[in-house]
Amino acid sequence: MSVVDVFDAVAGSYDQSRRRLVPCFDAFYGTAVEVAAPPLRAALASGRTPEVLDLGAGTGLLSLLLAAAVPGVRVTLVDAAPAMLAVAADHLRARAVPHRTLRADLTDPLPAGRYDAVVSALAIHHLDDAGKRGLYRRVPAALAPGGVFVNAEQVAGPTPALDRRYHQVWLERIAALGADADEIAASLGRMAYDRPAPVAEQCRWLAEAGLVDVDCFFKEWRFAVFGGRRG
Numbered sequence: 465m466s467v468v469d470v471f472d473a474v475a476g477s478y479d480q481s482r483r484r485l486v487p488c489f490d491a492f493y494g495t496a497v498e499v500a501a502p503p504l505r506a507a508l509a510s511g512r513t514p515e516v517l518d519l520g521a522g523t524g525l526l527s528l529l530l531a532a533a534v535p536g537v538r539v540t541l542v543d544a545a546p547a548m549l550a551v552a553a554d555h556l557r558a559r560a561v562p563h564r565t566l567r568a569d570l571t572d573p574l575p576a577g578r579y580d581a582v583v584s585a586l587a588i589h590h591l592d593d594a595g596k597r598g599l600y601r602r603v604p605a606a607l608a609p610g611g612v613f614v615n616a617e618q619v620a621g622p623t624p625a626l627d628r629r630y631h632q633v634w635l636e637r638i639a640a641l642g643a644d645a646d647e648i649a650a651s652l653g654r655m656a657y658d659r660p661a662p663v664a665e666q667c668r669w670l671a672e673a674g675l676v677d678v679d680c681f682f683k684e685w686r687f688a689v690f691g692g693r694r695g
């Protein structure tokens with residue numbers, strides 16, 4: 465089974481478990497929205513429709529939060545899992561958010577366009593490090609001048625001991641939030657496909673790709689929000 469099959473298989477129930485499995489859900493996604501919002505608002509102020517590209521969009525969680533925070537955005541959602549994208553399209557249609565969904569791999573060329581924000585949540589860690597760096601190198605050309613890239617991501621600990629601690633804390637927190645044994649087992653099964661990298665390394669790769677003002681804007685154990693902007 466590929467990672468895409470794994471997500472397609474849970475597309476119908478994916479949304480229900482998010483707040484249990486991402487213990488810092490509000491701060492995590494909320495920070496990503498805060499980082500992405502300024503160029504979207506600037507586009508609106510200049511009379512233009514702000515364009516967002518959501519990489520590994522899944523059921524559209526981050527796109528929906530962005531569209532709620534900045535009404536008027538148009539969203540392009542990329543994912544390799546068609547059932548996840550179908551759920552996203554239903555949600556976006558129900559909220560009348562202009563959008564298109566594209567079934568593509570994150571290692572493919574990015575869809576043509578100049579985006580005010582390229583965003584991603586909990587998806588790029590499925591690529592190996594060469595794949596992550598290759599994707600980061602393609603991001604600046606996809607951004608409009610002043611556009612931002614933000615990745616709300618599961619990251620590796622900077623040392624094996626810290627990575628083990630991240631995992632232990634996550635298990636304790638999701639149990640406290642009510643995740644049951646089946647939900648934890650299913651989540652651990654999906655995590656077998658994870659290839660997270662430490663946040664400091666990923667910020668360096670973004671700077672090497674040509675982004676400026678690269679920073680980690682939020683971090684709570686395994687969950688980090690980092691990115692930069694096109695100068």
Ligand SMILES: C[S@@+](CC[C@H](N)C(=O)[O-])C[C@H]1O[C@@H](n2cnc3c(N)ncnc32)[C@H](O)[C@@H]1O
Binds near residue numbers: 591
């Ligand atoms: C954990 S979900 C995250 C979905 C959404 N961004 C969110 O925050 O809930 C990971 C998503 O990444 C997609 N994905 C994983 N590897 C991919 C790849 N190589 N190319 C395209 N999509 C991929 C999966 O299909 C899945 O929808």
